[in-house]
Amino acid sequence: MEDAIIRETWAEINLDHIGYNIEQIKKKLPQKTKIVAVVKADGYGHGSVEVAKKAIESGAEAIAVALLEEALVLRKASIQVPILVLGRVPTKFAPLAAEQDITLTFFQKEWLQELEHGAFKKELKLHMKWDTGMGRIGITTEAELIELLSELRETQNVSLTGVYTHFATADELESMYYFKQKECFENMLEVFEQEWSEPVSIHIGNSAASIRFPENMHNCIRFGISMYGLYPSSGIRENGFISLKQAFSLHSRLAHVKKVPAGRSISYGQTYRAEEDEWIGTVPIGYGDGWIRKLKGFHVLVNGKYMSIVGRICMDMMMIRLDQKYDVGTKVTLIGDQNNSHISMDDVAEHLETINYEIPCMLNERIPRIYISEK
Numbered sequence: 001m002e003d004a005i006i007r008e009t010w011a012e013i014n015l016d017h018i019g020y021n022i023e024q025i026k027k028k029l030p031q032k033t034k035i036v037a038v039v040k041a042d043g044y045g046h047g048s049v050e051v052a053k054k055a056i057e058s059g060a061e062a063i064a065v066a067l068l069e070e071a072l073v074l075r076k077a078s079i080q081v082p083i084l085v086l087g088r089v090p091t092k093f094a095p096l097a098a099e100q101d102i103t104l105t106f107f108q109k110e111w112l113q114e115l116e117h118g119a120f121k122k123e124l125k126l127h128m129k130w131d132t133g134m135g136r137i138g139i140t141t142e143a144e145l146i147e148l149l150s151e152l153r154e155t156q157n158v159s160l161t162g163v164y165t166h167f168a169t170a171d172e173l174e175s176m177y178y179f180k181q182k183e184c185f186e187n188m189l190e191v192f193e194q195e196w197s198e199p200v201s202i203h204i205g206n207s208a209a210s211i212r213f214p215e216n217m218h219n220c221i222r223f224g225i226s227m228y229g230l231y232p233s234s235g236i237r238e239n240g241f242i243s244l245k246q247a248f249s250l251h252s253r254l255a256h257v258k259k260v261p262a263g264r265s266i267s268y269g270q271t272y273r274a275e276e277d278e279w280i281g282t283v284p285i286g287y288g289d290g291w292i293r294k295l296k297g298f299h300v301l302v303n304g305k306y307m308s309i310v311g312r313i314c315m316d317m318m319m320i321r322l323d324q325k326y327d328v329g330t331k332v333t334l335i336g337d338q339n340n341s342h343i344s345m346d347d348v349a350e351h352l353e354t355i356n357y358e359i360p361c362m363l364n365e366r367i368p369r370i371y372i373s374e375k
């Protein structure tokens, strides 16, 4: 009973679509370029364990997350492929990462110096981060690279298994800055290869870069947003570089339906008044679920038709204007397909003046995720 869905509001995650999206990128990549599935932030809000399992089944050879905590969740779920943590992990947790065979990212000499070598039961795998223009984390100069490699040679119980960078503008069709970053990376790589003879995995591409420049991605890509069926930008969506299927949809059911007379106000602050006698439905979702108040004025689907959200969205409920009477329990689709109508993640993002990445991350754990697969 504990896991039962009681309130009738849920997200459906179509795992077949995750598999389809991986297939599409695989078709574009040369054989030598492998796929690392990015499942940080609980799989961009889709559920990291389920998505990681599906990605591996579909051909991903490794997983990337932002936090060591996220990597530990995957290991606990018996995911055994290599896992890379993309963020900085405090050195005192490095032995735990080593023990769990989790690869960490590093880019600071002091970080290597702080490692407590006595605490390592197993060798710690490391990827070095180069900041070629993102301005977030990573070394920026060839001098830093040489210094860091020299420190690494002095460090016990660690092995360098990868080097990588991240692009700031790969989703923009204007590519000048992308190529500037790429050139900076290739220059650093030349120095690296003179200094370091052991083979390492080299990776640069997020979804946008790998969709647009699949031939130039070195050993692997870090495939995030597009694995979930979302385009990194409208430019990439409209250009037809790749066909993707959105995996996430959001649904609820009418909890109450009533006819209100013209002039009657709806919700806090009386910001909406019925213009005429109207059918109003109450949907059990609100800002406490991450369905935020700024979505007032947006729409949802009932019976395949668009119905406006009216009045202020409350913490757990919101009201919609219906075109006719519907039964309590009628399905409401907030994101996804209903009959032949569709509300995309991009539509929601556009209303909120944000990017599609933010929407599934924002819909919190109060909304249960249901996994569907016909295969």
Ligand SMILES: Cc1ncc(COP(=O)(O)O)c(C=O)c1O
Pocket (backbone or CB within 6 Å): 038, 086, 166, 205, 206, 207, 208, 222, 223, 224, 225, 226, 232
């Ligand atoms: C370092 C790094 N690599 C890869 C990704 C995946 O990017 P995307 O979701 O655009 O594919 C991210 C996500 O932001 C990232 O931070």
